Amino acid sequence: MIIGVGIDIIELARIEKFIAKEKFIARILTEREKTLLARLSGRRKVEFLAGRFAAKEAYAKALGTGIGKEVSFQDIEVINDEYGKPAIVSPTEHQVHVSISHSQEYAVAQVIIERLSC
Numbered sequence: 001m002i003i004g005v006g007i008d009i010i011e012l013a014r015i016e017k018f019i020a021k022e023k024f025i026a027r028i029l030t031e032r033e034k035t036l037l038a039r040l041s042g043r044r045k046v047e048f049l050a051g052r053f054a055a056k057e058a059y060a061k062a063l064g065t066g067i068g069k070e071v072s073f074q075d076i077e078v079i080n081d082e083y084g085k086p087a088i089v090s091p092t093e094h095q096v097h098v099s100i101s102h103s104q105e106y107a108v109a110q111v112i113i114e115r116l117s118c
Contacts, residue, residue, distance in 0.1 A: 001115045003094060006061030008054040009108040015050040028053055030077045050107035051086075051100040052078050058111040059088055059096065 018024040029037060033052060040048055056076045060067045067073060077089040078098070088096045088111065095114040100107065 003113040004062035006058035008057035054109035058109040062111045062113045
């Protein structure tokens with residue numbers, strides 16, 4: 001059973017303005033995500049950060065809370081499997097499906113949260 005669906009889109013130019021600010025990165029990314037970001041450069045670095053931002057926002061929307069008191073960016077971690085497929089690590093016991101995409105100007109993410117069968 002689907003619990004929630006969330007989607008978020010962000011302009012890459014908006015993220016590019018903040019990418020040099022450590023405080024912004026520390027607020028958005030977990031330690032593991034920061035390690036991955038440090039390995040990237042140029043456009044790929046901006047896409048990575050924008051994709052993570054959009055995925056976390058979409059997840060919080062799918063939960064119905066948004067980012068705030070109940071769920072912070074630090075509560076949500078986006079990882080990739082060996083094929084590059086993104087997955088969300090979260091404190092819930094639900095199945096989470098995530099898709100992240102980029103264009104020249106935008107990053108977008110969609111999240112579906114599904115209740116596991118009992």
